[in-house]
Amino acid sequence: MIDTVDVGIKIGGAAGQGIQTIGAVLSKTFQRGGLYVFGVQHYYSRVRGGHNFFYARISNKPIYAMRERVNLLIALDHASIDEHLGELERGVVVVDRDSVKVDSESESLFHVPLKSIADDVGGSQLYANTVATGAVLGLLCYPFDILSDVLSQTFKKKGDAVVEKNIASARAGYDYAQKNFPGRCPIMLEPVEKPNSRMLITGNEAVGLGALAAGLKFLSAYPMTPSTGVMNYVASKADSLGVVVEQAEDEISAITMAVGASFAGVRSMTTTSGGGFSLMVEALGLAGMTETPIVIFLCQRPGPATGLPTMTEQGDLEFALHAAQGEFPRCVLAPKTADDAFYITSKAFNIADKYQIPVFILSDQYLADSVFTCERFDLDQIKIERYLMKDAELEGADYMRYKFTKSGISPRALPGTAGVLVVADSDEHDEAGHINESVENRVAMSDKRMGKLSLLRKEMSLPAVYGPAHAPLTLIGWGSTYGPLKEAVDILKAEGVDVNLISFNEIYPLPIKKINKILERAEKTVSIENNATGQFARVLKAELGFTVSHSILKYDGRPFTPEYIVRELSKMVVV
Amino acid sequence: MVSVDDFRGGETAWCPGCGNFGVLMAVKTALVKLGKMPHEVLLVSGIGQSGKLPHYMKCNTFNSLHGRTIPPATGAKAANHGLTVLAVGGDGDTYGEGGNHFIHGIRRNPDITMIVHNNQIYGLTKGQASPTSDLGMKTKVQSHGVFETPLNPLALAISLDCGFVSRGFSGDINHLSSLIAKAIKHKGFSLVDMLQPCVIFNRLNTFKWYKERVYKLSDSDYSPDDRTAAFEKSLEWGDKIPLGVFYERSGPSFEDNLPALADGALAKQINHPDAGTLNKLIEMFM
Ligand SMILES: Cc1ncc(C[n+]2csc(CCOP(=O)(O)OP(=O)(O)O)c2C)c(N)n1
Ligand SMILES: [Mg+2]
Numbered sequence: 064m065i066d067t068v069d070v071g072i073k074i075g076g077a078a079g080q081g082i083q084t085i086g087a088v089l090s091k092t093f094q095r096g097g098l099y100v101f102g103v104q105h106y107y108s109r110v111r112g113g114h115n116f117f118y119a120r121i122s123n124k125p126i127y128a129m130r131e132r133v134n135l136l137i138a139l140d141h142a143s144i145d146e147h148l149g150e151l152e153r154g155v156v157v158v159d160r161d162s163v164k165v166d167s168e169s170e171s172l173f174h175v176p177l178k179s180i181a182d183d184v185g186g187s188q189l190y191a192n193t194v195a196t197g198a199v200l201g202l203l204c205y206p207f208d209i210l211s212d213v214l215s216q217t218f219k220k221k222g223d224a225v226v227e228k229n230i231a232s233a234r235a236g237y238d239y240a241q242k243n244f245p246g247r248c249p250i251m252l253e254p255v256e257k258p259n260s261r262m263l264i265t266g267n268e269a270v271g272l273g274a275l276a277a278g279l280k281f282l283s284a285y286p287m288t289p290s291t292g293v294m295n296y297v298a299s300k301a302d303s304l305g306v307v308v309e310q311a312e313d314e315i316s317a318i319t320m321a322v323g324a325s326f327a328g329v330r331s332m333t334t335t336s337g338g339g340f341s342l343m344v345e346a347l348g349l350a351g352m353t354e355t356p357i358v359i360f361l362c363q364r365p366g367p368a369t370g371l372p373t374m375t376e377q378g379d380l381e382f383a384l385h386a387a388q389g390e391f392p393r394c395v396l397a398p399k400t401a402d403d404a405f406y407i408t409s410k411a412f413n414i415a416d417k418y419q420i421p422v423f424i425l426s427d428q429y430l431a432d433s434v435f436t437c438e439r440f441d442l443d444q445i446k447i448e449r450y451l452m453k454d455a456e457l458e459g460a461d462y463m464r465y466k467f468t469k470s471g472i473s474p475r476a477l478p479g480t481a482g483v484l485v486v487a488d489s490d491e492h493d494e495a496g497h498i499n500e501s502v503e504n505r506v507a508m509s510d511k512r513m514g515k516l517s518l519l520r521k522e523m524s525l526p527a528v529y530g531p532a533h534a535p536l537t538l539i540g541w542g543s544t545y546g547p548l549k550e551a552v553d554i555l556k557a558e559g560v561d562v563n564l565i566s567f568n569e570i571y572p573l574p575i576k577k578i579n580k581i582l583e584r585a586e587k588t589v590s591i592e593n594n595a596t597g598q599f600a601r602v603l604k605a606e607l608g609f610t611v612s613h614s615i616l617k618y619d620g621r622p623f624t625p626e627y628i629v630r631e632l633s634k635m636v637v638v
Numbered sequence: 639m640v641s642v643d644d645f646r647g648g649e650t651a652w653c654p655g656c657g658n659f660g661v662l663m664a665v666k667t668a669l670v671k672l673g674k675m676p677h678e679v680l681l682v683s684g685i686g687q688s689g690k691l692p693h694y695m696k697c698n699t700f701n702s703l704h705g706r707t708i709p710p711a712t713g714a715k716a717a718n719h720g721l722t723v724l725a726v727g728g729d730g731d732t733y734g735e736g737g738n739h740f741i742h743g744i745r746r747n748p749d750i751t752m753i754v755h756n757n758q759i760y761g762l763t764k765g766q767a768s769p770t771s772d773l774g775m776k777t778k779v780q781s782h783g784v785f786e787t788p789l790n791p792l793a794l795a796i797s798l799d800c801g802f803v804s805r806g807f808s809g810d811i812n813h814l815s816s817l818i819a820k821a822i823k824h825k826g827f828s829l830v831d832m833l834q835p836c837v838i839f840n841r842l843n844t845f846k847w848y849k850e851r852v853y854k855l856s857d858s859d860y861s862p863d864d865r866t867a868a869f870e871k872s873l874e875w876g877d878k879i880p881l882g883v884f885y886e887r888s889g890p891s892f893e894d895n896l897p898a899l900a901d902g903a904l905a906k907q908i909n910h911p912d913a914g915t916l917n918k919l920i921e922m923f924m
Contacts, residue, residue: 262923276916278909280898281717283709300919304911305898307716312742316709319702323682323713326700327721328905331713349703440920447909477905478680478698478714479721486692488701489685497648497693 068098068123070250072135072199073150075116075143078106081192084217085137086117088196090434091213093121094263096205096254101546102434103129103622106373114142123255125436127400127546131626134250135202137195138163139177153249157198157240159191173202173244180235190232197236202248207237209254260439266430266543267292269401269437270360273408275304276445280329283309283320287336288372289428290362294334314339318346318359326355326487328451328477330412334360337379338369344386347421351391353487354465354473354512356415356422358408363427365620374620375428377542377593380602383423384571390509392418392516394523395571397425397542401435403568409445414522417450418472418515425570427593429622430543452476457483463494467507471514520572528581530556530563537585539611541567541599543622544591550625555632567599573606582609589613589635591628642666644676647695657834657845658687660808661755662694665724667811668818669697672722680721682711684736686728686762687836688755705735708743711750712892718905719749719893722822729756733769733789740791744798744827748892751821751828754791755808757836758843765839775842791831792872796865796885802828803868803885807852808835809845813881820883826891833879848879855882862886 072089076082083104090100099122106115118129134154138144141163148156151171158165159177175198181190193214200210211230218226264272271293274282282301284294298308307324311317314335321331335343340361350357361383365376383395394414398404408424415422452474462483466473473494478485486496491508493499499508530552540548545566555562565581582588582603590600590611595618603609615631617623645666652658669679679697683689685704692699698721702710707725715723732740732754743752758775760766767780769789776783795803802824806814814832821828833852835845855862855871860882862868868885893899901907 260924262920264923268923272916272919275911275919278911280904280907281713283713302897303915303919305901305904305907307896307898307904309716309746311709312738315706316739316742319706319709320713320716323700323702323710323715324717324904325713326710327680327714327717329717330909331717345703346706349706353700439924442913442916442920449909477718479677479718479903479905481675481677484677484696485698487699488692489703490701496699498690 068121068252069126070121070135070252071130071133072119072121072137073116073133073147074137074139075114075147076139078113078115080139082115082117082139085192085196086119088210088213088217089199090119090263091217092200092205092210093119093252094261094436095209095213097257097259098123098252098255099126099436100263100434101126101129101436103429104432114140114146116143116147121252128550128625129622131624135199137199139192139195155202155248155250157195157202173240175236175239177236180239181232184235185228185232190228193229193232194236197233198240201237201240202244203250203252204241205252206254207234262437262439263434264401264437265292265432265434266398266401266404266426267362267432268296269404270398270408270424270426271296272440273405274332274358274412275300275306276405276442277409277412278330278447279306279332279412281307281321281324281331282334283311283317283324284334285311285314285317285339287339289364289431290334290336290339290360292431293360293362314342315346318343318357319349322346322350322353322355322357325357326353326478330416332358332360334362336362336364337366337382340379340382340386348387348389348391349489350421351387351393351512352389352489354419355487356419358411358415358422358424360424360426362431363425365618371620373428375593375622376618376620377427377544377598378595378618380425380570380598383425384602391512392420392519393571394418394420394422394519395425396423397568397570398430399542399545399566399568400430400437402437402440404430405440406444407568413446413448414519416448418519419475420515425542427543450475464496465492465494465508465511467494467511470518471511516572520574523569523572523574525574525577525581526565526567528563528565531561532563533584534561534563535586536560536562537588538562538564539588539590540564540592541570544593547623547625547628548591551628554625554629570599570602575607579607579609582607587612589615589632591615591623593617593623640670640673640675642670645669645696648693650694651690652687653838655837656687657757657808657836658691658755660811660814661753661832661834662691664806664808664811664814664818665691665753666695667815668822671815671819672822674722678720678722680714680723682707682714682723682725684727684731686731686755686760688726688728688731691726705731706739707731708736708739708750708752712743712746712748715748715750716893716896716899716904718903719899720903723750724753724822725750726753726755728761729754729758729768729770730760733791737769741798744795744800746892747801747826747889749825749827751818751830753818753830754832755834756791756831757834757840759836759840761836761839772842790872790875791829792884793869795829796869796872799865799887800829800885801826801887801889802883803872804829804883805831805833805881807833807848807881809849810881813854817883824886826889851877851879852881853878855880855884
């Protein structure tokens with residue numbers, strides 16, 4: 064059996080020092096070597112300065128979360144030493160002691176003159192981060208050619224000169240480490256021989272790619288961290304797939320533009336975070352009332368108001384569930400990982416089209432910005448179903464946009480079709496789409512719309528159960544907390560604790576009976592959420608009448624770690 | 639051949655004598671003049687007395703929210719640029735609640751025609767001041783008279799270099815319908831601001847008040863291609879109120895700037911993205 068390799072690398076520095084580049088290049092270099100990588104970004108709301116870090120966990124086994132321990136620290140600023148030295152476990156520090164003062168002396172401090180090497184080799188201190196990347200790989204004796212390939216690819220767009228300078232800087236750092244610290248690094252990270260077909264992708268990129276694969280044609284949005292990555296990704300690929308991406312003047316425009324495009328016949332989406340969604344609320348109801356399909360990517364960050372703009376929280380679940388006046392059906396999906404985000408995004412478009420309703424993809428900063436190692440996405444699993452009327456069905460029909468049907472779903476035709484007029488209205492309307500305020504019509508139309516929810520409820524997937532079907536302790540989570548929860552279960556199992564995990568990614572509407580069957584088996588239940596009030600536990604109570612017995616709530620803007628969950632559980636003496 | 643009757647919709651619920659009747663007739667007449675079929679036309683409206691217009695028309699309609707006419711019209715036009723897209727709204731709708739969309743809609747320049755029923759009052763909510771209400775007008779809310787400087791929609795549009803800026807009067811259906819027809823023919827965002835008396839709530843700007851003041855810009859001594867002159871003209875208000883096309887210029891529309899539309903209307907393109915391209919995108923993450 065191969066030994067488990069599991070290494071945590073932290074790169075700390077000020078904004079603008081190229082931490083993200085080091086993180087991305089290292090992650091890719093390890094992933095190309097057949098290793099599994101999980102990366103998290105922690106940054107503050109500023110473009111320059113401050114202390115930020117990137118954390119990458121590397122293993123030869125699949126991994127789903129960050130861990131607290133650090134084995135290798137690249138300290139580009141003094142704060143990295145102050146804040147992260149204590150996290151080191153049998154680890155090493157790469158630091159340029161010419162510019163970062165370190166008072167203590169230790170065997171594990173490796174001084175690499177990053178800036179002067181960068182100056183000498185690259186002709187600018189800007190290459191210090193690449194020197195650091197090279198030095199780390201030199202320490203680990205990791206094959207340089209994988210790094211140089213990744214550097215070529217990363218900097219290709221900036222031209223040959225930049226590529227060459229980066230490779231030379233990396234080489235110099237690599238050689239420096241090999242020459243000065245031969246055999247002194249206690250960490251082993253070797254490429255795995257087998258070729259692999261795995262991807263390294265962030266949650267936001269996966270949503271964007273999922274939307275493109277689902278046939279997205281129109282995206283309108285107003286930038287807002289942490290949602291912006293989806294708009295950026297889709298915009299960067301829009302030309303290759305004939306997609307329109309428009310930056311709107313505000314979020315009200317963003318969502319209503321998308322509604323208009325969808326009404327006229329194309330798959331449409333808007334992307335935002337809580338503040339922007341607050342502005343979209345009335346138009347959410349417009350989509351509900353006019354029965355126009357729309358996908359809303361709502362990427363949560365801690366609120367209220369501006370909150371903690373670059374951090375994470377699961378605080379907008381109930382907001383998404385209840386936003387807008389009146390009652391209308393909606394659907395909320397909360398992906399667990401990047402690959403889940405890819406597949407669930409395509410499902411969101413199918414549900415929106417089938418039921419002619421707004422569908423949320425509820426993500427958060429943690430999922431949005433983290434890099435996941437995923438098996439190659441399988442396009443065969445993506446089915447595009449538009450549920451539009453066929454030309455033959457339209458022939459001679461006296462078309463009515465809101466025709467009453469058994470399912471509540473009215474056949475959908477598009478404006479511009481000869482012989483058909485599509486009349487949509489935000490007022491309460493009759494089957495033909497015209498204002499109607501009568502008692503009978505109001506009740507019938509409301510029943511029609513809400514009837515779609517009952518139908519959708521039956522189609523929603525069940526939560527996944529990880530671990531034994533029956534256990535004295537059941538953890539309950541939703542969305543992005545899946546990774547840390549799954550690993551917490553693994554840690555507990557190794558300690559002999561009998562525990563399982565129920566993780567939800569299809570949040571609303573819940574298939575009540577089937578879920579109750581699963582929850583019935585549970586004994587002690589702990590709901591674990593990234594918010595202050597246990598919103599999902601309240602949804603379970605309201606929807607299913609189910610009461611969780613305990614909860615662990617974290618609302619400090621930072622994501623869960625498996626260790627944190629285990630510690631909190633033991634404090635509660637439930638384990 | 640289409641006729642005005644082909645565009646006739648449901649029973650109207652406007653007050654007798656309302657200026658909106660003239661607008662309705664002018665819109666229908668313009669569409670007939672241009673030979674448009676009802677299924678080729680999409681009318682997007684806001685909420686207000688003006689917003690009810692779609693219900694009295696027969697064509698594709700999308701009755702949106704108060705203030706939100708321009709964005710859905712823009713989205714629909716981008717999705718199917720074969721449609722003739724008209725947006726109709728009130729003065730409160732377009733210049734107040736939807737003011738941001740008006741500004742940026744002009745900048746974006748989608749090929750849509752914005753028809754504003756400018757009665758200088760909030761009709762539907764029974765008589766509060768609107769952004770275009772004249773100074774001093776008293777209402778239940780503005781009991782001391784309006785003191786906010788009235789918004790000048792034409793001057794604002796011209797300052798933003800809007801490609802087609804015009805004003806009509808609901809009391810002159812022929813002139814108004816020819817303005818609307820020109821506006822529809824113009825490629826890009828076109829504005830038709832219409833003076834339209836509200837017979838119940840606006841006792842200041844009555845039919846008579848407008849009638850005594852409006853005059854038409856004549857082809858012989860006014861040419862709409864000079865932006866500075868147009869701006870100056872747009873400031874004229876009071877004893878004399880000009881009607882007609884104040885400013886017109888051509889330029890690329892929003893849709894012209896969208897490479898995705900090169901292969902035809904998005905709504906008509908196949909729904910399945912190219913698998914080869916998607917595979918390439920996937921491989922970029924490997
Ligand atoms: C978000 C929102 N705010 C307020 C209203 C109430 N409302 C409906 S129409 C209107 C103003 C109508 O004035 P205008 O746009 O000038 O249209 P008119 O009735 O004069 O044609 C208002 C305030 C609403 N429907 N929605
Ligand atoms: Mg008005």
